Amino acid sequence: MKAKDYFLHGLFISHSGDKKILQRQLHWTLRITAALCFIGHGTWGLITKSGWLPFFASQGIEPEIAWSMQPLIGAFDILMAVLLLRGSNRAILVWMFLWALWTAILRPLAGNLEKVEIDGEWVVQLATDSMRVAKMQTWEFWERAGNWGPPFMLLVMGGVFAITRKDLFSNYLEPEIKESTINTVFFLCKTCLALLLIGHGGFGFAVEKQMLINHWQSIGVEADVAFITQIGYGELALGVLIFLAPVRTLIFLALFWKIFTEFLYVPADTVTGMGIVNIFEWIERWGDYGIPLAMLYIDSFRKTKSLD
Numbered sequence: 001m002k003a004k005d006y007f008l009h010g011l012f013i014s015h016s017g018d019k020k021i022l023q024r025q026l027h028w029t030l031r032i033t034a035a036l037c038f039i040g041h042g043t044w045g046l047i048t049k050s051g052w053l054p055f056f057a058s059q060g061i062e063p064e065i066a067w068s069m070q071p072l073i074g075a076f077d078i079l080m081a082v083l084l085l086r087g088s089n090r091a092i093l094v095w096m097f098l099w100a101l102w103t104a105i106l107r108p109l110a111g112n113l114e115k116v117e118i119d120g121e122w123v124v125q126l127a128t129d130s131m132r133v134a135k136m137q138t139w140e141f142w143e144r145a146g147n148w149g150p151p152f153m154l155l156v157m158g159g160v161f162a163i164t165r166k167d168l169f170s171n172y173l174e175p176e177i178k179e180s181t182i183n184t185v186f187f188l189c190k191t192c193l194a195l196l197l198i199g200h201g202g203f204g205f206a207v208e209k210q211m212l213i214n215h216w217q218s219i220g221v222e223a224d225v226a227f228i229t230q231i232g233y234g235e236l237a238l239g240v241l242i243f244l245a246p247v248r249t250l251i252f253l254a255l256f257w258k259i260f261t262e263f264l265y266v267p268a269d270t271v272t273g274m275g276i277v278n279i280f281e282w283i284e285r286w287g288d289y290g291i292p293l294a295m296l297y298i299d300s301f302r303k304t305k306s307l308d
Contacts, residue, residue, distance in 0.1 A: 010300035017304035023177040025297045026185060027157065031088065033290025034096055034150040035081040040284025041103075041147075042081065045074020049271065050115050050122045055103070057124040058110035087171040090160050094168070096151035104144035111138065139207060143199030146287025149192035153185050153294075182298060189295045190246045193254060196288055197239030200261075204232020215264035248299050255292040262288060 006025055009015065015022070044052075048070045056066035077099075084092050115124050155161075159175050160168075203209040208225045216223035238257075242250050265271075265281035 010297050015297070015300035015304045017301060019177060019301075022182070022297060022301045023157075023174065026177075026294050027088075027154070027174060029290050029294050029297070030150040030154050030157075031084060033286050034093070034154065035085050036283050036286035036290075037100070037147050037150070038077040038081040038084075038096060040280045040282075040286065042074040042077030043280040044271075044284070045070045045072075045077060047074075047274075047277070051271075053115045053122055053124050054110040054113035055106040057113050058106060063122060063124060088154070088158065088174070089169070089171050090155065090158055090167065091169045093151045093155050093158070094160070097148050097155065100144070100148035100151065104141050104148060107140040107144070108138045139199050139202030141199070142195045142202070145192040145195035145199070146285060146291055149188060150287050150290055153188050156184055156188070157181060182301070186246075186295060186298045189291050189298070190243055192287070193251075193291050193295065194239040194243035196258075196291075197235045197242065197254060201232040201235030201239065204228035204230075205236065206232070211268075211270060214270070215261070215268045218264060218268035246295060246299070248296065251292045251295050251299065255289060255296070258285070258288040258292070 006021070006028070009021060009025065048067055052070060053063050053066050056069070057063070061069070080092055080096060083089065084096070113124050115122050157174055157177060158172060203212055205228075208228065212228045212231070213223045213225070216227065221227070235257075238250065238254060242254060262282050262285045265278045266276060268278075269275060270278055270281060
């Protein structure tokens with residue numbers, strides 16, 4: 001079976017019910033997803049980004065040092081992604097999971113800080129509207145579930161909780177996937193998808209984030225606070241529904257919705273002046289697309305097995 005056939009199998013046609021095919025679909029979907037997330041994030045490290053300064057400042061790191069650290073972090077992120085694509089390695093996946101989780105945790109830790117430009121230089125200070133900024137960073141933590149979820153799922157599939165220390169650092173072949181593991185991965189997928197939808201929804205109904213207004217206006221929508229608030233509540237509802245009743249239609253809706261809305265980073269030129277380079281914001285959020293894709297494969301597999 002060609003790569004294209006693996007990708008399409010079970011999406012728009014019935015799944016064969018072959019567990020080996022499902023395992024390969026899940027493995028490569030999550031593996032590529034984790035790698036692209038780190039490539040996207042790492043690219044911004046190489047470019048450097050003023051938006052990262054509050055995260056460094058929350059740990060007592062001054063802007064001058066933070067600027068010099070960003071390319072190193074970016075290069076290491078990309079290195080981890082390349083190594084993962086070359087071969088499955090549990091140590092790399094553990095690092096990816098912990099690093100993605102830590103960068104998500106940094107959002108609320110930096111909740112009362114903001115970066116401002118003074119005389120051409122970026123500095124970090126206490127936020128003038130500290131409660132609003134703190135709320136935004138808290139919602140960002142939940143929205144980042146698409147970053148740490150895929151490497152954790154790969155660790156579950158790879159049996160990381162039942163291995164020796166030696167196995168941790170060598171490339172491995174996954175053990176044959178069990179029904180219980182499939183169920184666990186699906187539960188993790190729906191949990192992460194619900195969290196990232198609810199977190200993103202909070203940007204609208206709780207934070208009233210100007211960036212979202214800019215995104216919609218970039219494609220000609222007359223967006224305002226009321227508009228993004230309604231969108232936010234819609235995402236909240238979608239996240240809750242997917243967690244409680246992850247039916248195929250809702251999963252497809254979430255997949256296409258995230259592909260579309262995250263791509264708005266590009267026409268909105270969110271990182272001002274970067275133009276098409278903003279595509280790496282879209283790439284960094286690949287977990288938002290890979291997770292529902294994995295759910296669709298499992299859902300199709302389950303439907304076929306239920307008919308046997």
